[in-house]
Amino acid sequence: MTISPERVAGVEARAGKFPGPSLIPALNAIQARLGWLPREELEELAREVRRPRYEIEGLISFYPHFRTTPPKKVQLSVCHDLSCWLRSGDDRIAEIKAKYGQDTDVELVEVSCLGRCDVAPAAAVNEHPTPVSEVDNLVTSARGEGVGHASASRRAEPWPNDPYPAGYGVAERYKSLRAFLAGEISAESIVATLKDSGLRGMGGAGFPTGQKWGLVAAAQPGTVKYAICNADESEPGTFKDRQILADQPHLVLEGLLLGMAVVGAEEGWVFIRHEYGPEEHVLREEIAALREAGVIGADACGSGKRLQLDIFVSPGGYILGEETALLECMEGHRGEPRNKPPFPGNYGLHGRPTLINSVETFADVPVILQRGAEWWAEQGVGESVGWKFFAVSGHVQNPGVYCVPMGTTVRELIDTAGGVLDGAEVGAVQPGGASSNFIGPDQLDLQLDFGTLAKAGTMLGSGALVVLAEGTDLLAASTNVLRFFRNESCGKCVPCRVGSTKAHTLLRGVLDSGSTLDEAQRGKILQLEEAMRKTSICGLGQVALGPVVSVLGLDKGGGSGTSAAQAGRIEGTARTLSGREFFTTRTVAEALAGFRPAHRTGVEEVALSAALHRVPAADILSPQALPGFAKSTVDGFAVRAADTYGASEGLPSYLDLIGSVRMGEAPTVSVKPGGLRRDADRWRGSRRRRRGRHGRVHGRDHARNDRGDKAGGAGWRHRPCR
Known part of the structure; x- marks a missing residue:
């Protein structure tokens, strides 16, 4: 008998899924044209692509961006997640509800993080991002001729990781890509330089970049391969990639194109969240300029190599930031994470080897190749290497994106952002976004790096540092984070779907009653956390209760506690978490x-x-x-x-x-x-x-x-x- 080599363990559940091109771009186009997805349009689409309508309905029901009812004239979305909550978001939401709740022209919805934490509390009117303070003006515009298109907020001077002077265009940029296509540097030398530099994935997992590129390059030689830039940052407090896309589209795309060329891919995509419309526009302009200059196309830079770029707009959902859920979405399925192995580097988009890196990771590649691995290593503090972008929000004077040497301490970064609001003391910090555990004021001298934060029982995560002033109700803050994970769970696995709901119901009941957790309730939370951490399929469920566990045993702030007392209580909790592995790379x-x-x-x-x-x-x-x-x-x-x-x-x-x-x-x-x-x-x-x-x-x-x-x-x- 003949043994077929095509079967891959771990993908059995995909056997019944419909093959064919993804319908999500078509659904996005219909909604962009009409504002919703009428039944007649869906029936016509089903006839055109010869796909059953129930498949299309299954897609629509999963993704929150799609709507099957006509929208009102004004769609007002207001964020209720941690960074906005810390800036009196609940009070602003109450005021907006009082003003527009009964307005027949306005559809008011509380939503998860919009990626605009630097202007918290944040909102969007007809998908036009805005601070809550500007909502009234935009609502008035929406009732009339419309809100128009928002422009990306851009920086005039280059960031420290940009090797190109301000004012350079396509003709002067993309030097490393041109050198590779001209045969001046090899794929092997690029991989070796990235390995020597110590560059790691900046999306959260921290996998060595050079090693990943080498693995994908070696996988299935001679077959079709793909490359994807994951720009779907959706975690509360995270907005650094948004700013990088606005300021450094040339670096992101050069890094992506280099990755494609090194691993042998001819097609690449930037997978971007739909809330990043202004940044998407910047990317499309840059891609058009590359195409016009002949840098991409059937004969990239006259090399005879084919390099094509496109943008895939996410239909919504935090879970799509997980790389295999992202792949499911791009293939036209519900965005539910796959089991691993196989990993995307071997079995990715359409079953082909696929290179996936984050926005910041790709943006760091050009400067490393131009200035060398040693230069990159020297930019960090102590044993740390390179530059690191952080999104700083919460109770700080100047929320925003900051690029600092890797290894900068938590205290130094807070000071760079102007310190705590109104001169208050720090009560707690989430150093790596919503997935990371809270640390106390006694740990402000921790260096912001993968290893040091992991030893302290937290993680670098998405590079989002959220500051909570002394007196903040930490149990309420962590419950706010848990609500986000509960809402964003894809529902595929029971531990995540049910565990997050049970835990949130318990904690919300405690907060609403004004009581404190008793030992039985505390034990229940710990039990749920262990079950979710050990049995959830992907990282969302595995870390969802981590922030809550990190503050268990702390008195709720309420303004009466002292920083020293809170520091002592957080220290005790941190000791119990020290050494816990969250995402550990192992053979x-x-x-x-x-x-x-x-x-x-x-x-x-x-x-x-x-x-x-x-x-x-x-x-x-x-x-x-x-x-x-x-x-x-x-x-x-x-x-x-x-x-x-x-x-x-x-x-x-x-x-x-x-x-x-x-x-x-x-x-x-x-x-x-x-x-x-x-x-x-x-x-x-x-x-x-x-x-x-x-x-x-x-x-x-x-x-x-x-x-x-x-x-x-x-x-x-x-x-x-x-």
């Missing part, structure tokens, strides 16, 4: 150390085809070479929360096998369907021969291929685990 061997399936399974025969791409936890004994195993699951990397490793139908448990065999080779025996099965029946009397010919497999077989079993082929004996 597969490390991730599986000591792992055994949770329950035993019965003895059954498994077709050899069902063993394709499975990962052995031990050696295998067989006279024949076994089929190839997925590279990403053998020598790739596993990202996990704490000490967890779970199995599901989409992510089979790893096999526990006996003996040894060389991996990566095709079987040396060629048989017709059913042929070897008949031979196996004759060999059942010989235990030794049966073991040598078939091998023994231990573990749960979630990836069983019944069709292969029926078709015959080499069968492995499957028995309970030890």
Whole structure:
């Protein structure tokens, strides 16, 4: 029989999804034209693309940006998340509701973070971003001739990571890309320089950039590959990428194009949230200029290489910032995270190797290639390397985006932003966005870097530093963060969907009653946090209750506590969290150390085809070479929360096998369907021969291929685990 190499473990759940081009751009276009998605338009779209309407309705129901009812003349969205809440957002929302709540022309909606935390409390009128203080003027405009198009807020002088002087255009920029396309530098040298620089992913995970580029370049040589810039920052307090897109579109696109060229991709996208309309316009202008100058196209810079860029506008949802949910969205499915492995670098967009990096990561590549890895390393403080962008918001004098040396302390960054409002003392800080744990005023001298923050029980995360003044109700603040995660959960996995709802209901009840958490309630929160952290599919559920846990045991601020007392209480909580892993990069061997399936399974025969791409936890004994195993699951990397490793139908448990065999080779025996099965029946009397010919497999077989079993082929004996 012939063993098909196309099956990839971990993607079984995708088998029933509709193939074909994504319908999301078409739905975006209809809504942009009409303001909503009328039934007649959806029926016409279904006929044009020959797709069932229930599939289209399934897409629409998932994404919050899509609407199936006509909008009112004025759509007023007001943010209620942490940075806006800290700036009296609830009071402003109450005032707006009192004024416009009964207005038949106005549709008032509270929404998650709009990415405008520097002007908190933030709002949008007919998708025109604005501070709440300007809402009345925009509502008046919307009732009349319209609000017009907003312009991106841009900086005149280059940031420290920009190697090009102010005033340069396309002709003077893109030097590193031109050098690569001219053959002056090689892909290998670019990867080596990025590795030597120590540049890590700035989107939150912190994976080494050079290593990622090298892995994607080596994956499936000669096949179609893609590259994507993830510009879907949607976490409360996070808006640094928005400013980078406005000020440095040339660096973001040069980094993306270099990534495409290095890994062998001809097509690349910037995946941007729909709330970033002004920044999207800046990007489209830059892409048009590149196309006109011949830098991109069928013959990029006269090199004979094809490089094409486009923008994919997100239909909404924080979960789309997770890279596999982003891929599902781009393929035209509901944006639910995939199980890993396989990782996007091996099995990404449309099943092809895909390079995905954040806006800031791509923007740092050109200066590193022009000035060298050593220069980049010298820009950091102490052992830290490079420059780092931070979005600073909350109770600070001058909220905004700041670019400082990596390793700058929390205190120094707060001082750079003008200090705490009204001269108050710091009560607590979230150093890495909503996913990060709160730290107290005794930890303001922590260096802002991956390692130091992880040791302190928090993380660098999305580079969003939110400051809370002394006297702030920390339990209420952390509950506000939890509400965001509850609202933004995609609902795919029960622990995240149900756990976040239960925890928020409990905490909201405590806050509304004016009481404090008792020991039973505290225990319930800790129990829910552990369950969500260990069993949620993606990072959203794994970290959703972390901020709450980091403030458990603290008195609610209320203005009566002192900074010293709060510092002591936060210190006690931080000690219990110190050393906890949130997103730790580990080899597969490390991730599986000591792992055994949770329950035993019965003895059954498994077709050899069902063993394709499975990962052995031990050696295998067989006279024949076994089929190839997925590279990403053998020598790739596993990202996990704490000490967890779970199995599901989409992510089979790893096999526990006996003996040894060389991996990566095709079987040396060629048989017709059913042929070897008949031979196996004759060999059942010989235990030794049966073991040598078939091998023994231990573990749960979630990836069983019944069709292969029926078709015959080499069968492995499957028995309970030890």
